[in-house]
Amino acid sequence: MPLIVVAAVVVVLVAAGAVAFFVMGGEEDEAAGGPGNGARISPVAYTPQMADKDMAKLAQRSADQRPITQGEAFPADVKTVAYQKYSFTLAGSQLSADCKAVTWGARLQGDLAKYGCSQIARGAYVSQDKRHVGQFIAVNLVSQQGAEQIVRDLDPATGAGFVLPLNAPGAPDFRSGFSAAYAQAYGHYAIITWVQRAGGSQPASLNEMIDASLAIEKPADFVWGRLELVDGTPR
Known part of the structure:
Protein backbone atom coordinates (compact mmCIF):
# COMPACT_ATOMS: atom_id res chain seq x y z
CA MET A 1 0.00 0.00 0.00
CA PRO A 2 1.49 3.42 -0.90
CA LEU A 3 2.49 5.69 1.94
CA ILE A 4 0.57 8.57 0.45
CA VAL A 5 -3.14 7.84 0.75
CA VAL A 6 -4.21 11.10 2.34
CA ALA A 7 -2.83 13.74 0.02
CA ALA A 8 -5.81 15.99 0.52
CA VAL A 9 -5.22 15.96 4.27
CA VAL A 10 -1.61 16.96 3.71
CA VAL A 11 -2.62 19.94 1.63
CA VAL A 12 -5.02 21.11 4.32
CA LEU A 13 -2.47 20.55 7.06
CA VAL A 14 0.21 22.53 5.27
CA ALA A 15 -2.13 25.32 4.32
CA ALA A 16 -3.24 25.66 7.93
CA GLY A 17 0.08 25.16 9.69
CA ALA A 18 2.96 25.94 7.38
CA VAL A 19 4.21 28.89 9.42
CA ALA A 20 4.29 26.90 12.65
CA PHE A 21 6.05 23.99 10.97
CA PHE A 22 8.70 26.29 9.50
CA VAL A 23 9.53 27.53 12.99
CA MET A 24 9.54 24.08 14.56
CA GLY A 25 11.14 22.10 11.78
CA GLY A 26 13.73 24.38 10.28
CA GLU A 27 16.52 24.41 12.85
CA GLU A 28 19.87 23.12 11.67
CA ASP A 29 22.88 22.05 13.72
CA GLU A 30 26.03 21.78 11.63
CA ALA A 31 27.79 19.85 14.41
CA ALA A 32 25.16 17.12 14.53
CA GLY A 33 26.47 14.67 12.00
CA GLY A 34 29.15 12.02 12.02
CA PRO A 35 30.51 10.36 8.88
CA GLY A 36 27.65 10.02 6.43
CA ASN A 37 25.21 11.92 8.63
CA GLY A 38 23.60 15.23 7.77
CA ALA A 39 22.27 17.99 9.99
CA ARG A 40 19.61 17.90 12.71
CA ILE A 41 16.59 18.98 10.73
CA SER A 42 12.93 18.00 10.62
CA PRO A 43 10.49 18.09 7.73
CA VAL A 44 8.14 21.03 7.37
CA ALA A 45 5.20 18.89 6.22
CA TYR A 46 4.63 15.48 7.75
CA THR A 47 2.00 12.80 7.11
CA PRO A 48 1.82 9.79 9.45
CA GLN A 49 -0.11 6.58 8.83
CA MET A 50 -0.56 3.62 11.15
CA ALA A 51 -0.34 -0.01 10.03
CA ASP A 52 -3.21 -1.57 8.14
CA LYS A 53 -4.70 -5.01 8.76
CA ASP A 54 -2.68 -6.59 5.94
CA MET A 55 0.39 -6.32 8.14
CA ALA A 56 -1.00 -8.24 11.13
CA LYS A 57 1.26 -11.26 10.60
CA LEU A 58 4.31 -8.96 10.57
CA ALA A 59 3.35 -7.18 13.78
CA GLN A 60 6.02 -8.90 15.90
CA ARG A 61 9.71 -9.23 15.09
CA SER A 62 9.59 -12.65 16.76
CA ALA A 63 7.86 -13.85 13.56
CA ASP A 64 10.44 -12.13 11.33
CA GLN A 65 13.77 -12.40 13.15
CA ARG A 66 16.22 -12.26 10.24
CA PRO A 67 18.02 -8.88 10.15
CA ILE A 68 17.60 -6.65 7.11
CA THR A 69 20.55 -6.86 4.73
CA GLN A 70 21.93 -4.12 2.52
CA GLY A 71 21.12 -6.09 -0.62
CA GLU A 72 17.57 -6.74 0.54
CA ALA A 73 16.74 -3.12 1.34
CA PHE A 74 18.56 -1.68 -1.69
CA PRO A 75 18.61 -4.30 -4.45
CA ALA A 76 19.49 -3.55 -8.05
CA ASP A 77 15.93 -2.66 -9.01
CA VAL A 78 15.85 0.32 -6.63
CA LYS A 79 19.09 1.90 -7.83
CA THR A 80 16.96 3.95 -10.23
CA VAL A 81 13.34 4.71 -9.35
CA ALA A 82 10.68 6.82 -11.00
CA TYR A 83 7.14 8.09 -10.68
CA GLN A 84 5.39 10.43 -13.11
CA LYS A 85 8.05 12.90 -14.30
CA TYR A 86 10.43 12.27 -11.38
CA SER A 87 13.37 9.91 -11.77
CA PHE A 88 15.91 9.35 -9.00
CA THR A 89 19.21 7.52 -8.63
CA LEU A 90 20.45 5.97 -5.39
CA ALA A 91 23.56 7.99 -4.49
CA GLY A 92 24.41 6.07 -1.33
CA SER A 93 22.96 3.76 1.30
CA GLN A 94 23.78 2.66 4.81
CA LEU A 95 22.49 0.03 7.22
CA SER A 96 23.21 0.90 10.85
CA ALA A 97 22.77 -1.29 13.93
CA ASP A 98 23.32 1.79 16.13
CA CYS A 99 19.94 3.52 16.05
CA LYS A 100 21.07 6.34 18.33
CA ALA A 101 24.02 7.24 16.09
CA VAL A 102 21.81 8.01 13.08
CA THR A 103 19.05 9.93 14.87
CA TRP A 104 18.69 13.01 17.06
CA GLY A 105 16.34 13.93 19.88
CA ALA A 106 16.26 12.48 23.39
CA ARG A 107 12.61 11.45 23.24
CA LEU A 108 12.91 9.72 19.87
CA GLN A 109 16.12 7.97 20.91
CA GLY A 110 14.49 6.89 24.17
CA ASP A 111 11.56 5.33 22.32
CA LEU A 112 13.88 3.65 19.82
CA ALA A 113 15.61 1.98 22.75
CA LYS A 114 12.33 1.20 24.53
CA TYR A 115 10.86 -0.49 21.47
CA GLY A 116 13.96 -2.47 20.57
CA CYS A 117 15.27 -0.67 17.48
CA SER A 118 17.86 -3.02 16.00
CA GLN A 119 18.53 -1.43 12.60
CA ILE A 120 17.97 1.73 10.59
CA ALA A 121 18.43 1.54 6.83
CA ARG A 122 18.92 4.81 4.95
CA GLY A 123 19.17 5.52 1.25
CA ALA A 124 20.02 8.92 -0.28
CA TYR A 125 18.44 9.62 -3.66
CA VAL A 126 19.06 12.44 -6.13
CA SER A 127 16.93 13.26 -9.15
CA GLN A 128 18.54 12.98 -12.55
CA ASP A 129 18.37 16.76 -12.98
CA LYS A 130 19.70 17.23 -9.39
CA ARG A 131 16.73 19.47 -8.55
CA HIS A 132 15.31 17.13 -5.91
CA VAL A 133 16.77 14.96 -3.19
CA GLY A 134 15.14 12.18 -1.23
CA GLN A 135 15.74 9.92 1.73
CA PHE A 136 14.33 6.43 2.15
CA ILE A 137 14.41 5.21 5.77
CA ALA A 138 13.40 1.87 7.31
CA VAL A 139 13.42 1.36 11.08
CA ASN A 140 13.34 -2.18 12.47
CA LEU A 141 11.44 -2.30 15.78
CA VAL A 142 10.44 -5.20 18.01
CA SER A 143 6.69 -4.71 17.45
CA GLN A 144 4.03 -2.87 15.51
CA GLN A 145 3.24 -0.94 18.67
CA GLY A 146 6.80 0.36 18.61
CA ALA A 147 6.67 1.19 14.91
CA GLU A 148 3.49 3.19 15.39
CA GLN A 149 5.00 5.07 18.32
CA ILE A 150 8.04 6.01 16.24
CA VAL A 151 5.72 7.24 13.47
CA ARG A 152 4.05 9.48 16.07
CA ASP A 153 7.40 10.66 17.49
CA LEU A 154 8.63 11.74 14.07
CA ASP A 155 5.88 14.35 13.78
CA PRO A 156 7.77 17.68 14.03
CA ALA A 157 5.01 19.04 16.27
CA THR A 158 6.17 16.68 19.04
CA GLY A 159 9.76 17.98 19.05
CA ALA A 160 10.86 14.38 19.72
CA GLY A 161 13.55 14.31 17.04
CA PHE A 162 14.11 12.78 13.64
CA SER A 179 10.91 19.35 3.05
CA ALA A 180 8.09 16.84 3.31
CA ALA A 181 8.08 13.40 4.93
CA TYR A 182 5.56 10.57 4.80
CA ALA A 183 5.74 7.80 7.39
CA GLN A 184 3.84 4.56 7.86
CA ALA A 185 4.06 1.56 10.16
CA TYR A 186 4.38 -1.67 8.18
CA GLY A 187 4.08 -4.30 10.88
CA HIS A 188 7.14 -3.91 13.11
CA TYR A 189 8.85 -1.60 10.59
CA ALA A 190 8.52 2.18 10.36
CA ILE A 191 9.04 3.33 6.76
CA ILE A 192 9.74 6.98 5.97
CA THR A 193 10.17 8.78 2.67
CA TRP A 194 11.49 12.34 2.91
CA VAL A 195 11.94 14.73 -0.02
CA GLN A 196 12.89 18.30 -0.79
CA ARG A 197 13.95 20.56 -3.61
CA ALA A 198 17.74 20.71 -3.55
CA GLY A 199 18.63 23.62 -1.29
CA GLY A 200 15.32 23.54 0.55
CA SER A 201 13.32 26.01 -1.53
CA GLN A 202 9.51 26.06 -1.44
CA PRO A 203 7.92 23.63 -3.92
CA ALA A 204 5.33 24.75 -6.43
CA SER A 205 2.75 22.58 -4.64
CA LEU A 206 2.46 19.62 -2.30
CA ASN A 207 1.75 17.44 -5.33
CA GLU A 208 5.39 17.96 -6.34
CA MET A 209 6.55 16.52 -3.01
CA ILE A 210 4.00 13.69 -3.12
CA ASP A 211 5.05 12.56 -6.60
CA ALA A 212 8.75 12.73 -5.72
CA SER A 213 8.11 10.72 -2.57
CA LEU A 214 6.20 8.04 -4.46
CA ALA A 215 9.28 7.53 -6.62
CA VAL A 230 5.73 -15.01 7.20
CA ASP A 231 2.33 -15.44 5.59
CA GLY A 232 3.34 -18.21 3.18
CA THR A 233 1.04 -16.73 0.52
CA PRO A 234 2.62 -15.06 -2.55
CA ARG A 235 1.14 -11.65 -3.27
Whole structure:
Protein backbone atom coordinates (compact mmCIF):
# COMPACT_ATOMS: atom_id res chain seq x y z
CA MET A 1 0.00 0.00 0.00
CA PRO A 2 1.49 3.42 -0.90
CA LEU A 3 2.49 5.69 1.94
CA ILE A 4 0.57 8.57 0.45
CA VAL A 5 -3.14 7.84 0.75
CA VAL A 6 -4.21 11.10 2.34
CA ALA A 7 -2.83 13.74 0.02
CA ALA A 8 -5.81 15.99 0.52
CA VAL A 9 -5.22 15.96 4.27
CA VAL A 10 -1.61 16.96 3.71
CA VAL A 11 -2.62 19.94 1.63
CA VAL A 12 -5.02 21.11 4.32
CA LEU A 13 -2.47 20.55 7.06
CA VAL A 14 0.21 22.53 5.27
CA ALA A 15 -2.13 25.32 4.32
CA ALA A 16 -3.24 25.66 7.93
CA GLY A 17 0.08 25.16 9.69
CA ALA A 18 2.96 25.94 7.38
CA VAL A 19 4.21 28.89 9.42
CA ALA A 20 4.29 26.90 12.65
CA PHE A 21 6.05 23.99 10.97
CA PHE A 22 8.70 26.29 9.50
CA VAL A 23 9.53 27.53 12.99
CA MET A 24 9.54 24.08 14.56
CA GLY A 25 11.14 22.10 11.78
CA GLY A 26 13.73 24.38 10.28
CA GLU A 27 16.52 24.41 12.85
CA GLU A 28 19.87 23.12 11.67
CA ASP A 29 22.88 22.05 13.72
CA GLU A 30 26.03 21.78 11.63
CA ALA A 31 27.79 19.85 14.41
CA ALA A 32 25.16 17.12 14.53
CA GLY A 33 26.47 14.67 12.00
CA GLY A 34 29.15 12.02 12.02
CA PRO A 35 30.51 10.36 8.88
CA GLY A 36 27.65 10.02 6.43
CA ASN A 37 25.21 11.92 8.63
CA GLY A 38 23.60 15.23 7.77
CA ALA A 39 22.27 17.99 9.99
CA ARG A 40 19.61 17.90 12.71
CA ILE A 41 16.59 18.98 10.73
CA SER A 42 12.93 18.00 10.62
CA PRO A 43 10.49 18.09 7.73
CA VAL A 44 8.14 21.03 7.37
CA ALA A 45 5.20 18.89 6.22
CA TYR A 46 4.63 15.48 7.75
CA THR A 47 2.00 12.80 7.11
CA PRO A 48 1.82 9.79 9.45
CA GLN A 49 -0.11 6.58 8.83
CA MET A 50 -0.56 3.62 11.15
CA ALA A 51 -0.34 -0.01 10.03
CA ASP A 52 -3.21 -1.57 8.14
CA LYS A 53 -4.70 -5.01 8.76
CA ASP A 54 -2.68 -6.59 5.94
CA MET A 55 0.39 -6.32 8.14
CA ALA A 56 -1.00 -8.24 11.13
CA LYS A 57 1.26 -11.26 10.60
CA LEU A 58 4.31 -8.96 10.57
CA ALA A 59 3.35 -7.18 13.78
CA GLN A 60 6.02 -8.90 15.90
CA ARG A 61 9.71 -9.23 15.09
CA SER A 62 9.59 -12.65 16.76
CA ALA A 63 7.86 -13.85 13.56
CA ASP A 64 10.44 -12.13 11.33
CA GLN A 65 13.77 -12.40 13.15
CA ARG A 66 16.22 -12.26 10.24
CA PRO A 67 18.02 -8.88 10.15
CA ILE A 68 17.60 -6.65 7.11
CA THR A 69 20.55 -6.86 4.73
CA GLN A 70 21.93 -4.12 2.52
CA GLY A 71 21.12 -6.09 -0.62
CA GLU A 72 17.57 -6.74 0.54
CA ALA A 73 16.74 -3.12 1.34
CA PHE A 74 18.56 -1.68 -1.69
CA PRO A 75 18.61 -4.30 -4.45
CA ALA A 76 19.49 -3.55 -8.05
CA ASP A 77 15.93 -2.66 -9.01
CA VAL A 78 15.85 0.32 -6.63
CA LYS A 79 19.09 1.90 -7.83
CA THR A 80 16.96 3.95 -10.23
CA VAL A 81 13.34 4.71 -9.35
CA ALA A 82 10.68 6.82 -11.00
CA TYR A 83 7.14 8.09 -10.68
CA GLN A 84 5.39 10.43 -13.11
CA LYS A 85 8.05 12.90 -14.30
CA TYR A 86 10.43 12.27 -11.38
CA SER A 87 13.37 9.91 -11.77
CA PHE A 88 15.91 9.35 -9.00
CA THR A 89 19.21 7.52 -8.63
CA LEU A 90 20.45 5.97 -5.39
CA ALA A 91 23.56 7.99 -4.49
CA GLY A 92 24.41 6.07 -1.33
CA SER A 93 22.96 3.76 1.30
CA GLN A 94 23.78 2.66 4.81
CA LEU A 95 22.49 0.03 7.22
CA SER A 96 23.21 0.90 10.85
CA ALA A 97 22.77 -1.29 13.93
CA ASP A 98 23.32 1.79 16.13
CA CYS A 99 19.94 3.52 16.05
CA LYS A 100 21.07 6.34 18.33
CA ALA A 101 24.02 7.24 16.09
CA VAL A 102 21.81 8.01 13.08
CA THR A 103 19.05 9.93 14.87
CA TRP A 104 18.69 13.01 17.06
CA GLY A 105 16.34 13.93 19.88
CA ALA A 106 16.26 12.48 23.39
CA ARG A 107 12.61 11.45 23.24
CA LEU A 108 12.91 9.72 19.87
CA GLN A 109 16.12 7.97 20.91
CA GLY A 110 14.49 6.89 24.17
CA ASP A 111 11.56 5.33 22.32
CA LEU A 112 13.88 3.65 19.82
CA ALA A 113 15.61 1.98 22.75
CA LYS A 114 12.33 1.20 24.53
CA TYR A 115 10.86 -0.49 21.47
CA GLY A 116 13.96 -2.47 20.57
CA CYS A 117 15.27 -0.67 17.48
CA SER A 118 17.86 -3.02 16.00
CA GLN A 119 18.53 -1.43 12.60
CA ILE A 120 17.97 1.73 10.59
CA ALA A 121 18.43 1.54 6.83
CA ARG A 122 18.92 4.81 4.95
CA GLY A 123 19.17 5.52 1.25
CA ALA A 124 20.02 8.92 -0.28
CA TYR A 125 18.44 9.62 -3.66
CA VAL A 126 19.06 12.44 -6.13
CA SER A 127 16.93 13.26 -9.15
CA GLN A 128 18.54 12.98 -12.55
CA ASP A 129 18.37 16.76 -12.98
CA LYS A 130 19.70 17.23 -9.39
CA ARG A 131 16.73 19.47 -8.55
CA HIS A 132 15.31 17.13 -5.91
CA VAL A 133 16.77 14.96 -3.19
CA GLY A 134 15.14 12.18 -1.23
CA GLN A 135 15.74 9.92 1.73
CA PHE A 136 14.33 6.43 2.15
CA ILE A 137 14.41 5.21 5.77
CA ALA A 138 13.40 1.87 7.31
CA VAL A 139 13.42 1.36 11.08
CA ASN A 140 13.34 -2.18 12.47
CA LEU A 141 11.44 -2.30 15.78
CA VAL A 142 10.44 -5.20 18.01
CA SER A 143 6.69 -4.71 17.45
CA GLN A 144 4.03 -2.87 15.51
CA GLN A 145 3.24 -0.94 18.67
CA GLY A 146 6.80 0.36 18.61
CA ALA A 147 6.67 1.19 14.91
CA GLU A 148 3.49 3.19 15.39
CA GLN A 149 5.00 5.07 18.32
CA ILE A 150 8.04 6.01 16.24
CA VAL A 151 5.72 7.24 13.47
CA ARG A 152 4.05 9.48 16.07
CA ASP A 153 7.40 10.66 17.49
CA LEU A 154 8.63 11.74 14.07
CA ASP A 155 5.88 14.35 13.78
CA PRO A 156 7.77 17.68 14.03
CA ALA A 157 5.01 19.04 16.27
CA THR A 158 6.17 16.68 19.04
CA GLY A 159 9.76 17.98 19.05
CA ALA A 160 10.86 14.38 19.72
CA GLY A 161 13.55 14.31 17.04
CA PHE A 162 14.11 12.78 13.64
CA VAL A 163 16.40 10.54 11.64
CA LEU A 164 19.58 12.21 10.40
CA PRO A 165 19.66 12.43 6.60
CA LEU A 166 22.36 10.38 4.91
CA ASN A 167 24.87 12.47 2.99
CA ALA A 168 26.17 10.82 -0.17
CA PRO A 169 28.76 11.82 -2.79
CA GLY A 170 27.21 13.47 -5.82
CA ALA A 171 23.92 14.28 -4.08
CA PRO A 172 23.09 17.72 -2.66
CA ASP A 173 22.79 17.56 1.12
CA PHE A 174 19.44 17.91 2.84
CA ARG A 175 19.17 21.43 4.28
CA SER A 176 16.90 23.45 6.51
CA GLY A 177 14.03 24.94 4.55
CA PHE A 178 11.05 23.15 3.07
CA SER A 179 10.91 19.35 3.05
CA ALA A 180 8.09 16.84 3.31
CA ALA A 181 8.08 13.40 4.93
CA TYR A 182 5.56 10.57 4.80
CA ALA A 183 5.74 7.80 7.39
CA GLN A 184 3.84 4.56 7.86
CA ALA A 185 4.06 1.56 10.16
CA TYR A 186 4.38 -1.67 8.18
CA GLY A 187 4.08 -4.30 10.88
CA HIS A 188 7.14 -3.91 13.11
CA TYR A 189 8.85 -1.60 10.59
CA ALA A 190 8.52 2.18 10.36
CA ILE A 191 9.04 3.33 6.76
CA ILE A 192 9.74 6.98 5.97
CA THR A 193 10.17 8.78 2.67
CA TRP A 194 11.49 12.34 2.91
CA VAL A 195 11.94 14.73 -0.02
CA GLN A 196 12.89 18.30 -0.79
CA ARG A 197 13.95 20.56 -3.61
CA ALA A 198 17.74 20.71 -3.55
CA GLY A 199 18.63 23.62 -1.29
CA GLY A 200 15.32 23.54 0.55
CA SER A 201 13.32 26.01 -1.53
CA GLN A 202 9.51 26.06 -1.44
CA PRO A 203 7.92 23.63 -3.92
CA ALA A 204 5.33 24.75 -6.43
CA SER A 205 2.75 22.58 -4.64
CA LEU A 206 2.46 19.62 -2.30
CA ASN A 207 1.75 17.44 -5.33
CA GLU A 208 5.39 17.96 -6.34
CA MET A 209 6.55 16.52 -3.01
CA ILE A 210 4.00 13.69 -3.12
CA ASP A 211 5.05 12.56 -6.60
CA ALA A 212 8.75 12.73 -5.72
CA SER A 213 8.11 10.72 -2.57
CA LEU A 214 6.20 8.04 -4.46
CA ALA A 215 9.28 7.53 -6.62
CA ILE A 216 11.64 6.88 -3.70
CA GLU A 217 9.14 4.66 -1.88
CA LYS A 218 10.22 1.70 -4.05
CA PRO A 219 12.65 0.14 -1.49
CA ALA A 220 9.66 -0.48 0.82
CA ASP A 221 8.94 -3.52 -1.37
CA PHE A 222 11.26 -5.52 0.89
CA VAL A 223 8.57 -5.41 3.58
CA TRP A 224 6.07 -7.14 1.29
CA GLY A 225 8.70 -9.79 0.61
CA ARG A 226 9.00 -10.32 4.35
CA LEU A 227 5.24 -10.60 4.66
CA GLU A 228 5.15 -13.30 1.99
CA LEU A 229 7.68 -15.36 3.96
CA VAL A 230 5.73 -15.01 7.20
CA ASP A 231 2.33 -15.44 5.59
CA GLY A 232 3.34 -18.21 3.18
CA THR A 233 1.04 -16.73 0.52
CA PRO A 234 2.62 -15.06 -2.55
CA ARG A 235 1.14 -11.65 -3.27
